Amino acid sequence: MIDCNNERAGSSAVAHSIGLPTLAMVWRLLLALAMVGLLIHPRAAQAWGAQGHQLVAEYAESRLSAQARAEIDRLLALEPGATLVSISTWADEKRSASTAAWHYLNFPRGADCSYDAAIHCVDGNCVVGSVERQSAILASNAPDAERLKAMKYLVHMVADVHQPLHAGFADDRGGNKFQIQAYGRGTNLHALWDSALIDNWPGGMPALRMAMAAADAERDGDAVVAAQESCRIVSSVGFYPGGRKVGADYEQHWSATLVQRLSTAGARLAVVLESAVAAWQTPAPKN
Numbered sequence: 001m002i003d004c005n006n007e008r009a010g011s012s013a014v015a016h017s018i019g020l021p022t023l024a025m026v027w028r029l030l031l032a033l034a035m036v037g038l039l040i041h042p043r044a045a046q047a048w049g050a051q052g053h054q055l056v057a058e059y060a061e062s063r064l065s066a067q068a069r070a071e072i073d074r075l076l077a078l079e080p081g082a083t084l085v086s087i088s089t090w091a092d093e094k095r096s097a098s099t100a101a102w103h104y105l106n107f108p109r110g111a112d113c114s115y116d117a118a119i120h121c122v123d124g125n126c127v128v129g130s131v132e133r134q135s136a137i138l139a140s141n142a143p144d145a146e147r148l149k150a151m152k153y154l155v156h157m158v159a160d161v162h163q164p165l166h167a168g169f170a171d172d173r174g175g176n177k178f179q180i181q182a183y184g185r186g187t188n189l190h191a192l193w194d195s196a197l198i199d200n201w202p203g204g205m206p207a208l209r210m211a212m213a214a215a216d217a218e219r220d221g222d223a224v225v226a227a228q229e230s231c232r233i234v235s236s237v238g239f240y241p242g243g244r245k246v247g248a249d250y251e252q253h254w255s256a257t258l259v260q261r262l263s264t265a266g267a268r269l270a271v272v273l274e275s276a277v278a279a280w281q282t283p284a285p286k287n
């Protein structure tokens, strides 16, 4: 789902003059700095943006029992300073050709959003398969380092499958190819849902956090349920904005859905983490 758009500076204007930097040299320096910036800050349009992932992780953390929290903190302590929030974007930072498909799945447009692993997740190579695999590893007695890695994937992928356009349609690459105008600039529908709606939330993150806390989050439901729900949202009338323009009316109409998806992702993530921790518990010694 990544569109790379590499622009290269012209190389013909090689400066031979000594002394003050030429415009071409300054341009190359700026370009190099920009590229370093891109490496440090991976494109937000790969998934929920960083804010979305952090909000989901934060919400899940707030719903954990003290016992689960202690066990999860013990695992996180393998990497000093790591928190559920800090690991929530790791899977996007580590994204490669072999793991790119783990972040989404595609349904056929116009069908009924019924998930069939053999069709929509061949060889488990989609977000649903990834959540199922990583959940099993996390709940197992695998070495701590492996379970931590599984948890890093899970905290991310459980959120991804709730981003409606991560279970959208292949023909426009989950909205990546659906160009729109929003907030005074050109963007695409996928990026709008990943980050722009969140970043432009009226009242900022504190207001969005409060809305999530007040939302009627759904705890029940696995990754299959979440994917089917996402597909149904994307299939709803008006999800694809008419006129390719997103204004206040679109924002108002879909804000409750956005809040519900973020909070439900957090609530379900908490359930997944709790059940993994429960699986770790050895039977209590008999008196």
Ligand SMILES: [Zn+2]
Pocket: 046, 047, 048, 091, 092, 103, 156, 160
């Ligand atoms: Zn992702």
